[in-house]
Amino acid sequence: MLDQALGRFGHDLAIDLGTSNTLVCVRGRGLVVEEPSVVAVERDGDSMHVVAVGTEARRMVGRTPEHIQAVRPIRDGIIADFALAEVLLRTAVEQALGQKPFVKPRIIVCVPVGTTDVERRAIQDSARKAGAREIHLVGKPTAAALGAGLPIHEASANMVVDIGGGTTELGIISMGGEVVTASIHAAGDHMDRAIVAAVQQHHNTLIGERTAEEIKFRIGHALPAADSPPDPAAVRVKGRDLGTGIPRDVAVTRATITHALQPVLHDIVEGIRRALARTPPELCADIYDRGFVVCGGGALLRGLVDFLRDATGLPVIQAEDPLRCAALGASRLLDDPETLQRVTANA
Numbered sequence: 559m560l561d562q563a564l565g566r567f568g569h570d571l572a573i574d575l576g577t578s579n580t581l582v583c584v585r586g587r588g589l590v591v592e593e594p595s596v597v598a599v600e601r602d603g604d605s606m607h608v609v610a611v612g613t614e615a616r617r618m619v620g621r622t623p624e625h626i627q628a629v630r631p632i633r634d635g636i637i638a639d640f641a642l643a644e645v646l647l648r649t650a651v652e653q654a655l656g657q658k659p660f661v662k663p664r665i666i667v668c669v670p671v672g673t674t675d676v677e678r679r680a681i682q683d684s685a686r687k688a689g690a691r692e693i694h695l696v697g698k699p700t701a702a703a704l705g706a707g708l709p710i711h712e713a714s715a716n717m718v719v720d721i722g723g724g725t726t727e728l729g730i731i732s733m734g735g736e737v738v739t740a741s742i743h744a745a746g747d748h749m750d751r752a753i754v755a756a757v758q759q760h761h762n763t764l765i766g767e768r769t770a771e772e773i774k775f776r777i778g779h780a781l782p783a784a785d786s787p788p789d790p791a792a793v794r795v796k797g798r799d800l801g802t803g804i805p806r807d808v809a810v811t812r813a814t815i816t817h818a819l820q821p822v823l824h825d826i827v828e829g830i831r832r833a834l835a836r837t838p839p840e841l842c843a844d845i846y847d848r849g850f851v852v853c854g855g856g857a858l859l860r861g862l863v864d865f866l867r868d869a870t871g872l873p874v875i876q877a878e879d880p881l882r883c884a885a886l887g888a889s890r891l892l893d894d895p896e897t898l899q900r901v902t903a904n905a
C-alpha cells in the first residue's frame with residue numbers, strides 16, 4: 559500500500575548502464591539522461607578526485623595529462639571499476655532527479671548477460687548509495703525485447719540481438735523468461751579497434767579510437783559497395799605517421815573499412831549461430847518464421863541488417879530506436895508491476 563502510494567508520487571527510474579552510454583528514463587517523463595559512460599579522474603597517490611563525468615569526460619579521452627585519466631568504468635559489457643561505475647550511477651540519478659527527491663525512487667537497472675551474484679550485489683549497493691529505496695535488476699535482453707515491443711509473455715521465441723559498445727548480447731525470451739542467452743565479445747568497440755588497425759596497416763598512420771569511431775559513423779558499411787566502379791566514398795582523417803612521427807592526414811576509403819569490419823561481423827554471426835544451436839527446436843521453428851530484432855548502437859551500422867539476413871537466412875528487423883531500446887523497455891516495467899515481478903524473478 560505504502561509502496562503504491564510512494565510509487566505514485568515518487569520519480570521512479572530505469573537505468574541502462576552501458577559500456578558506451580548511460581541512459582536514464584523517469585517514470586512518466588521518458589528519457590531524461592543520455593550521456594557517455596566516461597569518468598575523468600585525477601589521482602594523487604591513493605586519493606581520487608572526479609574531474610568530469612559524461613560528455614565532458616568523453617572529450618578528454620586520449621587527451622589527458624599523466625595525472626588525469628578518462629576512464630570507461632564498464633568494459634566489455636561488465637563493470638571493470640566499481641568505484642567509478644558508482645560515480646556514473648550517482649551522477650545519472652542526480653541528473654535525472656535534480657535536487658534530492660522528496661521520496662526515494664524505485665530504480666530498475668538493466669544488467670548484462672552473465673552478471674554474477676557478486677556483481678549484482680555491487681550494483682544494488684551502488685544504486686542504494688545513489689538514493690534508491692527499492693532496486694530491481696532486469697536482464698538486458700528482456701529490457702531490449704520489451705523496448706522493441708515484442709510479446710515476451712507469449713509461449714513463443716522472442717529473439718533480440720543487442721549490438722552495444724563492449725558486447726553483443728543475445729536473448730531468446732519465451733513466457734517472460736530468458737530461455738537462451740549469450741554474450742558475444744564482438745561489438746562497436748571491436749569495430750573501432752579493427753579500424754585503427756586497418757588505417758595503421760594501409761596508411762602507416764596511427765589514429766585514436768575516437769577518430770576510428772568517427773570513420774565508422776561516416777563511411778562504415780557492413781557490405782561492399784555494389785556499384786562498379788567501386789564506391790569512391792572516402793574520408794580524410796588525421797593521425798600520426800608511424801614512419802616520420804609527424805601528424806598527417808590520409809584518405810581512408812569505404813572499401814578499407816568494410817574489409818576491416820568483416821572479422822568482427824563474422825564473430826557476431828558465429829555467436830548467433832552457437833546460441834541457436836543450443837535453442838530448443840520449437841523455439842527454433844518460431845525464429846525461422848519470425849526472425850530476430852537487432853538493437854544497440856551497432857545496429858545502426860549501414861548494411862548490417864542485410865548482412866545479418868544474408869548470413870543467417872533469417873528475417874532480421876531493426877528496432878525502432880536502437881540506442882534507447884533497452885532503457886525504454888526497462889522503463890515500461892515501472893508501470894507494470896506484474897511483468898516486473900515476473901521478469902525479475904526469472905533474471
Ligand SMILES: Nc1ncnc2c1ncn2[C@@H]1O[C@H](COP(=O)(O)OP(=O)(O)OP(=O)(O)O)[C@@H](O)[C@H]1O
Nearest residue numbers: 576577578579722723724725746854855856858859
Ligand atoms: N550510426 C552508427 N553506426 C555504427 N555504429 C554506431 C552508430 N551509432 C552508434 N554506434 C556504435 O554503437 C555503440 C554504442 O552502442 P550502445 O549505446 O547501444 O552501447 P552500450 O549499451 O553503451 O554498450 P553495451 O551494451 O555493450 O554495454 C558504439 O560502439 C558506437 O560506436
Ligand SMILES: [Mg+2]
Nearest residue numbers: 576722854884
Ligand atoms: Mg547496451
